[in-house]
Amino acid sequence: MGKKAKIEWGCLVFFISGIFLFLGAGNSEDASKPLILQEMTWTDVKEYLSASDMVIIPIGSTEQHGPHLPLGTDSYIATDMAKMISSRAGVLVAPVVLAGYSVYHSGFSGTLSLKPETMEQVLYETAEMLIKHGFRRIMFLNGHGGNTIVQSKVIHRINHNTEAIAVALGDYARGETAPPKDWFDQHAGVGETSIMLFLEPELVHMDRAEKPKIQFTPQMRKYLMLGRKHPELMGIFWSLLATPEETGKGGASHQLSSSGVWSFSDPKLATKEIGERDIIKRVESAVNFIQTWKQVLQEKK
């Protein structure tokens, strides 16, 4: 059977199963239910693979997010977004790795962290299994800035060692549209709190949200001033932050912030509307990316 014929047959199976799903559920909402690997049976996955070889792997963290947001914030953001993208683009979502690389947050209770090489290996072996089953387009969706380096390495490894194509589905680790447009609103601040008010409002404790005291070391202040004079040097300032306490750079969370929040703003300024705008924009760009990738290969599903 030619590749095209196989895809068409796959689409037909998918279409027919869609009708049954629709009839079985009795309403159209379930027709766009997200496709979550752990909620599917092996026969569901086999059927999915006859129509598509795409998969999203969300990556998150379990780390302190100030006194007002849950430790799972980044995992909730990555998973919730993956579900929204799946509903719209019909792409399967594989399980999220619940801990990320977060050692610099471990001065606050409850933070978990995997070594970058451990996390890379877990993600790579997950990808290997997915590839064994027939997935060929692997899209990582990262909800935590500290994972970016791991994500890049695992993507490189998949692209250079297997027949699959791996990409990052945008950079979702930080809020971009959150006013006030303060240059320092990096973690559990207005941006991230707004996103959580939209996605998981029952897990947000706005009564505990507070503006933190931020403490930069003399070295940080020096590079910040130099970076303002010479913008090409600004990266040096940023490389001092999010560093483990043992490095002596003063960039661990508990050294930098009184509450674990990294922001010059008050997270109380967060609103559901800001978060909604931010997430909808990112989901739309991811859906557009996936649909375009499907269209250029003339896939019907």
Ligand SMILES: [Zn+2]
């Ligand atoms: Zn976060």
